[in-house]
Amino acid sequence: MCRSRRSFLHSIVGGAATGIALQWPLAGLSRTGSFEPPQLDGQNPLIRLNRNENAYGPSPKVADVIRSSVGSANRYPYVERAALTEQIAHFHHVKPEQVLLGCGSTEILRIVAFAFLGSGKQLIQASPTFQGMEHYARAAGSEVLLVPLTRTYAHDVDGMLARATASTTVAYICNPNNPTASLTPRKDVESLISKLPATTYIVIDEAYHQYAGHSGMYASFIDSPVDDERVIVVRTFSKVYGLAGLRLGYAVALPKVIHHMLKFATEDNVNAAVAQAAAAALDDTNGVNESVQRNANDRQIFFNSAMGRTLKPINSHANFVMMNTYHPAEQVIQDFRKNNIVIGPHFPAMDTYIRVSLGRPEEMVAFWRTWDSLPYTKGLMTH
Numbered sequence: 207m208c209r210s211r212r213s214f215l216h217s218i219v220g221g222a223a224t225g226i227a228l229q230w231p232l233a234g235l236s237r238t239g240s241f242e243p244p245q246l247d248g249q250n251p252l253i254r255l256n257r258n259e260n261a262y263g264p265s266p267k268v269a270d271v272i273r274s275s276v277g278s279a280n281r282y283p284y285v286e287r288a289a290l291t292e293q294i295a296h297f298h299h300v301k302p303e304q305v306l307l308g309c310g311s312t313e314i315l316r317i318v319a320f321a322f323l324g325s326g327k328q329l330i331q332a333s334p335t336f337q338g339m340e341h342y343a344r345a346a347g348s349e350v351l352l353v354p355l356t357r358t359y360a361h362d363v364d365g366m367l368a369r370a371t372a373s374t375t376v377a378y379i380c381n382p383n384n385p386t387a388s389l390t391p392r393k394d395v396e397s398l399i400s401k402l403p404a405t406t407y408i409v410i411d412e413a414y415h416q417y418a419g420h421s422g423m424y425a426s427f428i429d430s431p432v433d434d435e436r437v438i439v440v441r442t443f444s445k446v447y448g449l450a451g452l453r454l455g456y457a458v459a460l461p462k463v464i465h466h467m468l469k470f471a472t473e474d475n476v477n478a479a480v481a482q483a484a485a486a487a488l489d490d491t492n493g494v495n496e497s498v499q500r501n502a503n504d505r506q507i508f509f510n511s512a513m514g515r516t517l518k519p520i521n522s523h524a525n526f527v528m529m530n531t532y533h534p535a536e537q538v539i540q541d542f543r544k545n546n547i548v549i550g551p552h553f554p555a556m557d558t559y560i561r562v563s564l565g566r567p568e569e570m571v572a573f574w575r576t577w578d579s580l581p582y583t584k585g586l587m588t589h
């Protein structure tokens with residue numbers, strides 16, 4: 207297995223030692239016994255702070271819809287799919303032909319790879335960033351150009367422009383970025399788009415959009431589009447909407463781009479339950495606002511707890527936090543695992559940093575209790 211594939215798999219499972227199973231794309235691996243089903247250690251359920259999920263789940267209104275969706279379980283979901291496509295288009299003030307649904311935004315990234323990349327073509331992206339696009343780009347036979355983030359954990363626009371060539375058919379921008387939870391200023395992304403070769407599609411992954419906050423630094427490329435047919439914006443229902451387990455993401459782009467991508471999508475890739483849940487979630491503005499507010503509170507409490515211990519996490523615009531432990535991340539990850547807590551994987555570009563998804567209050571209490579019990583976290587100085 208090539209290194210990047212291994213590290214993508216590692217990033218999505220948080221390491222084999224986590225004990226969290228992924229059925230796909232790891233089916234082959236799980237047969238080897240490397241990954242076990244979710245497990246209980248003694249009496250305690252595993253505390254899962256590793257995948258940037260919404261620890262609270264969907265809103266009550268959405269949960270009700272999921273329960274009642276059983277009535278459509280026997281039917282192929284094309285009616286629900288078409289209705290949801292319309293609704294998302296309406297929500298974003300675009301045409302339905304500009305929306306493509308996927309089995310999670312991961313499927314959208316896979317579709318991009320097979321629609322626009324391949325042998326002799328290159329993907330350019332930051333390092334570290336979410337590895338899904340890279341994983342599928344390599345699977346499609348492409349070269350991947352990795353450009354380190356800047357010192358402020360933003361995409362290095364000049365560095366990316368210096369590396370991109372006419373064969374660079376996809377640039378992947380994750381904003382806010384996973385794993386750093388940091389923002390790349392809107393003006394920098396616009397500048398990058400305008401200067402990349404005409405042959406480059408620009409994928410803007412807005413998985414954490416709702417958490418980004420309101421500032422001149424950030425604006426969604428769906429809400430405030432640029433007049434450029436190469437831009438493909440990707441969103442997910444896995445984060446703020448709390449539907450990671452049901453799998454739904456989508457792309458917004460121009461009709462001819464969506465039309466081409468559609469050829470690579472799985473037939474009936476959106477199940478009836480999630481199509482109905484997502485429809486309810488989009489309508490439930492209060493539910494989304496509450497989810498964002500709760501995350502902001504949890505994030506503030508995390509930062510207070512960290513700073514009380516002289517830690518300085520990277521400023522977070524998402525539902526997770528990355529922070530320097532001044533200790534080999536791999537060992538910190540293992541030590542948390544021994545205490546029944548899974549945190550994000552080791553990112554080689556940031557060897558002493560850990561990524562922690564925000565969990566429920568009691569889970570975060572357990573996180574800090576474990577932190578305080580580790581011998582090397584005593585008297586940690588951050589300068």
Ligand SMILES: Cc1ncc(COP(=O)(O)O)c(C=O)c1O
Nearest residue numbers: 310311312336384413442444455
């Ligand atoms: C930036 C980013 N994009 C995409 C995904 C995949 O999300 P989905 O559940 O929609 O496949 C994730 C998941 O963590 C992510 O962090």
